[in-house]
Amino acid sequence: MINLFQYDFVVRGLIAGIIIAIIAPIIGIFLVLRRYSLIADTLSHVSLAGIALGLLLNLNPLLTAIGATTLSSIAIEKLRLSKKVYGESALALFLSGSLAVAVILISISHGFNSTLFNYLFGSIATVTQNDIYTVLTLGIVVIISVAILYKKLLFITFDEDAAKVDRINVNLINTIFIILSAITISLAIPIIGILLISALLIVPILTALQFKKSFIPTILIAQALSIFCVVAGVIVSFYFDLAPGGTIVLINLIVFLIVSIF
């Protein structure tokens, strides 16, 4: 049997995957409990437009994706607060709008089909050494930011009105949080692919919630499960020549099923 660790791209994919598996539940738990799960899907579609732009202009697609998702996340939050449209409608506007932009950018450039395919469905082969540095740096930024805002974020998530009365700047913290979500989603793209990202943020948390532990233990359980699923997914996909993104998500779903049955 071939030793998969002799391939640098597999090792890079695993490292990036493990970092994502650690960050995603930290953001995912707040998304799930605040009924914001759909934001992950919306921002992943926005990131497709960002990636298409990056590929077209020959810039680092990960960075253009982060730029696009960050700007859009701020715009979504502003639109939601303005109450001009319903919360989910704001998401729908951005989801379809960004997909339209992405499709047009792709049609302009004719070329980059195979690269784009990798970004859509995820491929550990797309993870470069630079990507690892970016994922690691921004991952640390996300962890430190959430650690600093942890109590306030938890208060807002638990009871937004009571948090407002306690003079917590809810709008500011919500905006910072949605930017952190945007960064996390963009970081996860090379591994899991645009179309499957939301699963990595949401499913491990849904599984961990079944254990009925308190907040931090729930995050830790989700991280452990997520690391297991990423590593297992990369190994299985390597030996059976499957798409790693889909494999990781399916393993996550199988674990969820097993845990919820027992």
Place this chain on the structure above:
Amino acid sequence: MIPDHSKNVIEVKDVSFAYGENLVLKDINLNIHKGDYIGVVGPNGGGKTTLIKLILNLLEVKKGYINVDCKNLAYVGQKASNIDSKFPITVGEVVNLGTDKHLAQKAMGDVGITDLKTRMIGTLSGGQLQKVFIALALAQKPEILFLDEPTSGIDQASQNDFYKLLKKLNQEMGITLVIISHDVDVITKEATEIAAINQSLVFYGNANEFVKEEHGIKFIAAHHHEEHHSTEISHTHHD
């Protein structure tokens, strides 16, 4: 602590409020004094919660003005009756949300829930949950505590216990209380002042006076009718 009842802590002046075209509050004028224990009563959709949310700055005052002259407010919304039982958090973590460990510990002691500290909130009864929310509010050292329908979904024994706790907060700790309640009979006995709101402020004064007043009779009569109705409904839910 003897509160200075002459000190005005909240002044509501000529406040009207509408959701779109739908006028909910009209020309409300009301002063709340330090140490008051006010029961806010009125029919559903009469504007009780809207008024509290305006005072708390959760809704923007567009007509009239509201002046709040105190440092800390705390709010226990209708959350407790529809809490997400899957929310992964313990009692201790909840009370600690808006404060430090020391104040959280003291608040749990004041409310009498120290023994529940490590319990997950999803496992608590309605009465226990409501105490957790009171402790969370108390840990913020409020001068005024607002509660929206705090006894809905709580059994009779826990309700009595709960009102005893509120009396302690008001009389021993000097906290001003503003409580929205559908239970007109009970709140007129417990609170010292009653504010009856049905779009406009139809009564505001001593709770004893309210019972004797024409409006009070109407409210209590309406409440009895409502209670009878809700008993019928709850019967159909029993299995």
